[in-house]
Amino acid sequence: MLQVRIEITYRTKNGAEAEFSSDYMEAEPALVIARDLEKTERMKQLTIIDTYDVSWTLKQLTKFMEKVKTEPHDIVVYFDGGFDQNTQKAGLGCAIYYKQDEKSYRIRRNALVEGLISNNEAEYAALHLGLKELELLGVHHLPITFVGDSLVVINQLNDEWPCYEAELSKWMDRIEAKTEQLGIAPTYESVSRKKNREADQLATQALQGVEITSHSEQ
Missing domain, CATH: 3.30.420.10 (Ribonuclease H-like superfamily/Ribonuclease H)
Structure with a gap:
């Protein structure tokens, strides 16, 4: 299964920012975490990066994983x-x-x-x-x-x-x-x-x- 990591730029209420990167994990649980992070509405930027160094938006990876289920x-x-x-x-x-x-x-x-x-x-x-x-x-x-x-x-x-x-x-x-x-x-x-x-x-x-x-x- 595709392995990815999540990179985010987080912004607090007073405008302070910090960048975080997760460890690599399977794409499906990464999508669950990414969706939950977006709900906080504190994400200035959220990027998902796979082991091939390809960057995905949440929408792109969701669409890809839906397609993967129909293929081997x-x-x-x-x-x-x-x-x-x-x-x-x-x-x-x-x-x-x-x-x-x-x-x-x-x-x-x-x-x-x-x-x-x-x-x-x-x-x-x-x-x-x-x-x-x-x-x-x-x-x-x-x-x-x-x-x-x-x-x-x-x-x-x-x-x-x-x-x-x-x-x-x-x-x-x-x-x-x-x-x-x-x-x-x-x-x-x-x-x-x-x-x-x-x-x-x-x-x-x-x-x-x-x-x-x-x-x-x-």
């Missing part, structure tokens, strides 16, 4: 990839959870691919598969959380580990290009394999020749 939002993408040395094939899996029109949905997708050379490359390809599904869903200009159990992928994308492999570097470039194209602000989170079981199973099923494509309400 609160999106989390779980991804996993597996590589079979014997067949030289990779299984990719992703599970996408999101909300739209006050309902919750899940997309499950896997793919069997050739041409990759390692498990780490399969992990990157699985994340990229998730990005392509987001594009088909029409997602744009939103913060998205990507969750995986590959420390290599997560730490490299978070710039915490260096990337020396040319193949992985190419995948990083593809992912960066796609997120920029869609206007996505990604957050990459690492979890245990147990907590990433759904995406892991999808990747395994792909290696077994079982194709999964589903889109359902939760």
